[in-house]
Amino acid sequence: MNARVRGIYATALTEALLDAGHEVVDASAPIRRRFDAEFETAPPDARVSTTADRQGVGAHGDPDTVGALRALLTDVGLDALAWADPTPPGTVLDGTVTETLGGGGVVRLRVGDERGGGDDATAEGYLPYGSVEDRIETGDPVRVQVRESAAPWTDRRPELDGSLRAGGGLVALEPGSGTRVDVRNDEAARELSGMLDLLGLEPPEGWRAVWKPPAVDAGTEELRAELDRAVAAAEGLGDAVDTAGGAGVLDDSDLVREVPLARPNAGVWVWFGRESRFALDDRRRKATATMPGHHRVKAGSADASAGVDLAEALCEPDADAAFPFGVVADAFGPAEGDALRLEHGKPDGRLITLGEATVTAVGADGSVTVEREMTGGGTYDGLDVPREAGDVAETSLKEGRWWYPTTYRGRDGAVRGTYVNVCTPVEVFPDAARYVDLHVDVMKHTDGTVERVDDDELRDAEAAGEVPEPLAEKARTVASALENAL
Incomplete structure (x- = not known):
């Protein structure tokens, strides 16, 4: 198989792919400099791209290739977690508009059994008003194509x-007439714009060719073959959609299908935890100078990412040095008095923000203490203690630790209980602490009783394939150690 790789993990993943005997195509200039390898300019079987929040990657393309990439990516580290993408780009789905916003409508999509949820599985998507000819209103049945997907842990x-x-490797077809060229080289653009005449080919009526950047270096026969494939895909897709009642706003809700009309690509989202990021550092170090915590720092913010590039360009990093948490925190945060979000990932891919807390202490060893003032009402989860206005929750985070405690205190300072969350190794970024909750937790009540809870939820998540067995065993080991320590 071959893959195109982009983003902050590109060097490490290129090394992993080449080491596994796979090919990397359409490599960027830095990748070409760092590796003693030949990189073809060819359509990829799949594309691997870093997510906008730099927390992981998405891989989309040929289903078999995506399956192989999923295995390779999750093998990076114990805390690398993967979720199938129910809406990979190019998929044609039916759905119902559930809400209209300022610039478009929210659509409840019928995605079928991609996540094992049966034919009635659904997902949400966003349909801009300008992308359909008809006005859309709540309740409208629609048939749409996915342009860009979104990782499950994001709010997009x-x-x-x-x-x-249709298509998309060297050439894609889209509604319209004429030819469009997506390359910056004017001379190459002029040459490609006349390529249809040279090849003696013509897109189906109502479609136009869009030449992609890799087409610049492709041979004539390769361009012809790609255009033939794109034409066949466009004709097949057009016929299927016409037979099913068209695209856009549908005339009748009876036309809505519960499964995708077309799914030319597969997709997977992979979130890298702290251990995985450091394992990727080791991979990257085989190709170029890499500071300890390279990917961990870059994942924190765009400014931090640029700082890493500068540091590695100016000096040779010591591969055996400890991760400089104090230096990173001093430069980019968090600092005492800052607001820090607690971003609580779930094994099914969702992300829940537990709220913002105020940083009260930061240590060079990676320890960060935060406090939240609680509102009244209800009880503390698992502790069965009433939550009263003015209570304070003090959370003690430490970079790289597989757990963190939150101690609840009343106005008078009296301890109302301690809840210890077992999770993937904590990462404290400039504006948020991140981890994935592993379900099982340990509590200490005010009378000194220690209680372990939610082992059943961990078993269910393991059975569902959301938590791999080695990670589940690690969570149980950590929980047992906490029981004994408390």
Whole structure:
């Protein structure tokens, strides 16, 4: 198989792919400099791209290739977690508009059994008003194509379009006439714009060719073959959509299908935890100078990412040095008095923000203490203690630790209980602490009783494939150690 790789993990993943005997195509200039390898300019079987929040990657393309990439990516580290993408780009889905916003509508999509949820499985998407000819209103049945998907832990929805596109390696077809060239080289653009006449080919009526950047270095026969494939895909997709009642806003809700009309690509989202990021550092170090915590720092913020590049360009990093948490925190945060979000990942891919806390202490060893003032009402989860206005929750975080405690205190300072969350190794970024909750937790009540809870939820998540067996065993080991220590 071959893959195109982009983003902050590109060097490490290129090394992993080449080491496994796979090919990397359309490599960037830095990758070409760092590796003693030949990189073809060819359509990839799949594309691997870093997510916008730099927390992981998405891989999309040929289903078999995506399956192989999923195995390779999750093998990076114990805390690398993967979720199938129910809405990979190019998928044609039916759905119902559930809400209209300022610039478009929210669509409840019928995604079928991609996540094992049966034919009635659904996902949300966003349909801009300008992407469909008709006005859309709540309750409208629609048939749309996914333009851009979204990782499950982000607050974005997949972006949809009411028109169709096909192909996409060297050339894609989209509604329109003429030819469009997506390359910056004017001379190459002029040459490609006349390529259809040279090849003696013509897109189906109502479609136009869009030449992609890799087409610049492709041979004539390769371009012809890619265009033939794109034409066949466009004709097949157009026929299927016409037979099913068209695209965009549908005339009748009876036309809505419970499974995708077309799914030319598969997709997977992979979130890297702290251990995985450091394992990727080791991979990257085989190709180029890499500071300890390279990917951990880059994942924190765009400014931090630029700082890493500068540091590695100016000096040779010591591979055996400890991760300089204090230096990173001093430069980019968090600092005492800052607001820090507690971003609580779930094994099913969702991310829940537990709220913002105020940083009260930061240590060079990676320890960060935060406090939240609680509102009244209800009880503390698991502790069965009433939550009263003015209570304070003090959370003690430590970079790299597989657990963290939160101690609840009343106005008078009296301890109302301690809840210890077992999770993937904590990462304290400039504006948020991140981890994935591993379900099992340990509590200490005010009378000194220690209680372990939610082992059943961990078993269920393991059985569902959300928590791999080695990670589940690690969580149980950590919970047992906490029981004994408390």
